[in-house]
Amino acid sequence: MRFFCKQFFKTPMFLVFAVMIVLYGFSALAKPAEINQYAVVTALGIDKAENSDNGEGTSTGGADSVAFGGNILSDVESAQDEQLYEVTLLTFIPVAQQNFTEKYKVVNGKGRSVSEAIDLAALNIGREIGLSHLKIIVLSHELVETGLFKFLDYLLRNIQISSSTKVVATDEPAKEFLEAAQKLDNESSIKVAEHIMFNSDYIYSTESSLETFFKGTFGPTHVGLMACLSAKGKEEQTTPTASSGDGGSSDGGGQAQSSPDEMITQCHVYVFKEENLVTKLGERDMKRVNFVIGDYNNGSLVVENFSDDHFQDANLTFEIFDKSIGYKIVYQNGIPVVNIDTSLTLRLSEVEQNTGILQENVELFVITPQAIKAVEKKVKTSMAEGLNIMRENQSDIADFYTILHNDNRIAFHNFLDSLENPDDYLDRIVFKLSVRIYAK
Amino acid sequence: MRVIDRNLNAWQTGILIFILLFANKIIVLPSLLFEGAGLESIFMLVFVFMFEIGLIWLFYILKKRYPNKSFASVLQKHFGEGVKVLFFAAFCIFFLSKAVLLYNVTYIFFRNLIYKDTSNFLILFCFLPIINHLAISGLRALGRTAQMFFPVIAGILIFCLVVGIFGIDSRPLLFSNSFESVVLTGLRHIAPFGDMIFLFAFMDKIEVKKGQWKVIFSFAGAATILIVAVNLIFMLSYTYTSFMHPYAIFEIMSFVKEFGGLGRIDIISMVLIIVFAYFHLAIYLKTFMLSFHQIFPKIDNIYSILTFDFVFVVIVTFFIVNLETAVVYGEQILPWIAIFSFLILPVFVFVALLSGRRKKKTKFSLEAAE
Numbered sequence: 001m002r003f004f005c006k007q008f009f010k011t012p013m014f015l016v017f018a019v020m021i022v023l024y025g026f027s028a029l030a031k032p033a034e035i036n037q038y039a040v041v042t043a044l045g046i047d048k049a050e051n052s053d054n055g056e057g058t059s060t061g062g063a064d065s066v067a068f069g070g071n072i073l074s075d076v077e078s079a080q081d082e083q084l085y086e087v088t089l090l091t092f093i094p095v096a097q098q099n100f101t102e103k104y105k106v107v108n109g110k111g112r113s114v115s116e117a118i119d120l121a122a123l124n125i126g127r128e129i130g131l132s133h134l135k136i137i138v139l140s141h142e143l144v145e146t147g148l149f150k151f152l153d154y155l156l157r158n159i160q161i162s163s164s165t166k167v168v169a170t171d172e173p174a175k176e177f178l179e180a181a182q183k184l185d186n187e188s189s190i191k192v193a194e195h196i197m198f199n200s201d202y203i204y205s206t207e208s209s210l211e212t213f214f215k216g217t218f219g220p221t222h223v224g225l226m227a228c229l230s231a232k233g234k235e236e237q238t239t240p241t242a243s244s245g246d247g248g249s250s251d252g253g254g255q256a257q258s259s260p261d262e263m264i265t266q267c268h269v270y271v272f273k274e275e276n277l278v279t280k281l282g283e284r285d286m287k288r289v290n291f292v293i294g295d296y297n298n299g300s301l302v303v304e305n306f307s308d309d310h311f312q313d314a315n316l317t318f319e320i321f322d323k324s325i326g327y328k329i330v331y332q333n334g335i336p337v338v339n340i341d342t343s344l345t346l347r348l349s350e351v352e353q354n355t356g357i358l359q360e361n362v363e364l365f366v367i368t369p370q371a372i373k374a375v376e377k378k379v380k381t382s383m384a385e386g387l388n389i390m391r392e393n394q395s396d397i398a399d400f401y402t403i404l405h406n407d408n409r410i411a412f413h414n415f416l417d418s419l420e421n422p423d424d425y426l427d428r429i430v431f432k433l434s435v436r437i438y439a440k
Numbered sequence: 441m442r443v444i445d446r447n448l449n450a451w452q453t454g455i456l457i458f459i460l461l462f463a464n465k466i467i468v469l470p471s472l473l474f475e476g477a478g479l480e481s482i483f484m485l486v487f488v489f490m491f492e493i494g495l496i497w498l499f500y501i502l503k504k505r506y507p508n509k510s511f512a513s514v515l516q517k518h519f520g521e522g523v524k525v526l527f528f529a530a531f532c533i534f535f536l537s538k539a540v541l542l543y544n545v546t547y548i549f550f551r552n553l554i555y556k557d558t559s560n561f562l563i564l565f566c567f568l569p570i571i572n573h574l575a576i577s578g579l580r581a582l583g584r585t586a587q588m589f590f591p592v593i594a595g596i597l598i599f600c601l602v603v604g605i606f607g608i609d610s611r612p613l614l615f616s617n618s619f620e621s622v623v624l625t626g627l628r629h630i631a632p633f634g635d636m637i638f639l640f641a642f643m644d645k646i647e648v649k650k651g652q653w654k655v656i657f658s659f660a661g662a663a664t665i666l667i668v669a670v671n672l673i674f675m676l677s678y679t680y681t682s683f684m685h686p687y688a689i690f691e692i693m694s695f696v697k698e699f700g701g702l703g704r705i706d707i708i709s710m711v712l713i714i715v716f717a718y719f720h721l722a723i724y725l726k727t728f729m730l731s732f733h734q735i736f737p738k739i740d741n742i743y744s745i746l747t748f749d750f751v752f753v754v755i756v757t758f759f760i761v762n763l764e765t766a767v768v769y770g771e772q773i774l775p776w777i778a779i780f781s782f783l784i785l786p787v788f789v790f791v792a793l794l795s796g797r798r799k800k801k802t803k804f805s806l807e808a809a810e
Binding site for chain 2: 016020023024156159162163164211214215218219220399401402403405406409
């Protein structure tokens with residue numbers, strides 16, 4: 001014992017350790033567990049709140065949902081003319097249980113800024129809001145269309161929010177979208193963030209994370225893209241006569257405000273330039289633009305009314321297996337000529353004959369030269385349409401600015417100087433398209 | 441308390457150089473460099489590193505000329521006691537200032553990303569006793585500990601770089617910044633450089649056998665390449681959003697955290713930051729101790745540690761407690777101390793080397809005349 005004490009006092013690190021235990025060990029025991037202090041937010045929705053319902057508490061989503069209206073704070077009530085935000089949080093509140101089930105709640109709060117609204121939402125559940133595990137941010141179309149950049153600052157500054165967090169717009173209130181998303185997650189484990197990640201791989205969509213959006217916005221072209229999702233029920237989107245009970249997926253527990261056969265669908269892609277909404281691109285338009293950008297890994301293309309030795313007026317669908325895209329630039333009389341060289345590896349995946357007869361699979365190993373030509377023509381047409389979309393909206397989605405600048409800085413800036421309005425550079429660039437098709 | 445500093449061999453010196461070269465260069469610096477001069481700031485980084493390696497080269501020449509002498513005795517011999525004291529006082533200020541910058545960046549990093557309720561006091565409590573212990577244990581203990589941790593450091597670094605490469609997803613605008621802005625950015629952010637002058641303080645404690653200098657230069661070269669790689673990968677990963685990502689080595693890992701479903705692998709880079717912070721602060725403190733001893737040779741070593749701890753705690757507690765202040769401190773105040781490492785010290789060393797050669801020549805010519 002004496003030896004031990006001697007050694008203890010001779011070794012300074014033991015003393016440090018002892019002091020640490022005394023100072024922090026006991027105080028840590030007295031604190032509540034962190035698991036009881038935080039609410040882990042996995043999805044955040046932002047809506048434009050109406051000033052008129054400031055005096056009323058809102059109730060959303062039944063038993064699993066709690067709300068914090070603007071009726072508590074008098075300063076929020078008095079802000080009749082100010083823009084109010086309603087923040088909805090899909091929170092995972094950790095509860096120590098024997099079985100491992102994740103319990104989510106939808107919480108919301110209104111405030112004059114996003115941070116104030118989040119604070120008020122936190123007051124409602126009596127826990128600190130943790131945004132480190134945030135996977136998706138949902139913005140209502142109302143906000144996106146009237147002034148997205150007014151409230152994006154919070155997302156830009158918050159160090160807790162990862163840059164790979166997905167950000168999407170929705171054509172309905174973000175609150176409703178998140179409630180539907182929560183229900184889908186509970187019933188079928190369809191997670192919206194994963195949905196976005198999967199979609200971005202396809203030619204019909206785009207990557208939509210905070211990082212890609214801000215990279216585009218702060219880049220030289222100032223063009224940012226944001227995907228739009230919808231979680232409307234099938235009957236709302238397709239036929240009004242469709243019954244909601246046919247799929248047998250409804251339980252709802254008497255709390256869901258939304259349709260029982262809801263699905264998450266992509267509506268369109270918003271294009272912003274210099275903080276203004278420029279246009280909305282549908283799936284087809286996005287496909288045309290993506291043919292120019294080359295930012296996809298999967299997809300298919302359809303050649304309509306194709307005839308050759310094997311087919312008569314058939315619709316051929318090709319699956320895209322691989323693609324490569326290259327840009328070669330030459331200057332003619334000071335004007336840049338951009339050769340977009342695209343190579344696609346395709347496989348014929350579906351033939352729709354006008355006769356309606358199922359035929360032998362004659363094209364098992366090769367795609368005929370006629371078919372290849374038809375595909376080339378189709379891709380070129382799509383690319384030309386994609387370029388037209390960019391030109392019409394003066395939005396350099398493909399970032400030709402950087403491509404031309406990096407290729408020949410002096411020639412490109414001389415070209416820009418020669419323009420009356422340098423922002424019109426897309427209109428003055430000559431594009432030449434070449435497409436090569438390979439069969440898988 | 442008497443600290444016995446046994447000599448460092450070439451491998452240990454090389455590893456200490458390797459570790460110290462990373463100080464203040466892989467967390468906040470890449471973001472600031474890109475903000476100031478875009479991708480071209482990499483050229484400035486390489487250019488300043490040439491000066492840093494130049495300091496090691498200068499040390500090599502001085503060590504060859506005076507193999508067993510301390511830097512203090514060289515200064516005393518050529519410039520007198522006053523200059524020697526002034527020099528070592530400058531060493532003390534230099535390394536204390538660097539420690540303050542490094543600690544602040546590390547503290548703010550941990551506060552923002554791991555535990556936002558953490559107090560400065562708690563982090564100080566985690567760092568100070570251990571760095572004090574490392575410094576008190578002597579140079580050999582420091583060198584051997586570094587030697588032991590080196591495989592971990594190198595392994596994590598290479599892992600971070602490999603993972604970071606998967607996150608490169610940008611097409612940056614090349615050569616869009618003027619030469620002037622590149623140079624000014626380099627000068628504004630020169631504060632993290634110049635640490636290699638620690639070798640001069642350790643001069644008589646470093647024992648390099650014949651042919652082992654290449655080990656030292658190899659470690660320095662490897663560190664330079666890795667630091668430039670971290671900066672480049674960060675800039676190519678984030679480009680226009682670099683300003684949103686102030687913690688480079690962590691960010692290059694966090695961007696690909698979804699990759700392969702590995703989960704949050706960015707935690708691995710935190711281990712690296714912790715290990716680096718301990719070693720950097722320990723080397724700064726050790727250099728401070730040795731310099732302090734040259735100014736006050738008769739007083740006990742414990743006073744140098746207490747002085748460092750006291751001044752350090754006062755500065756970090758009352759003056760610099762957030763990232764904004766730390767950046768202002770690093771961009772506006774600290775660059776001036778680079779004058780000492782990159783100008784004053786090399787000039788004096790050159791003069792010492794030249795005057796030594798002239799005296800030798802005079803001696804030979806007198807002998808020849810006799």
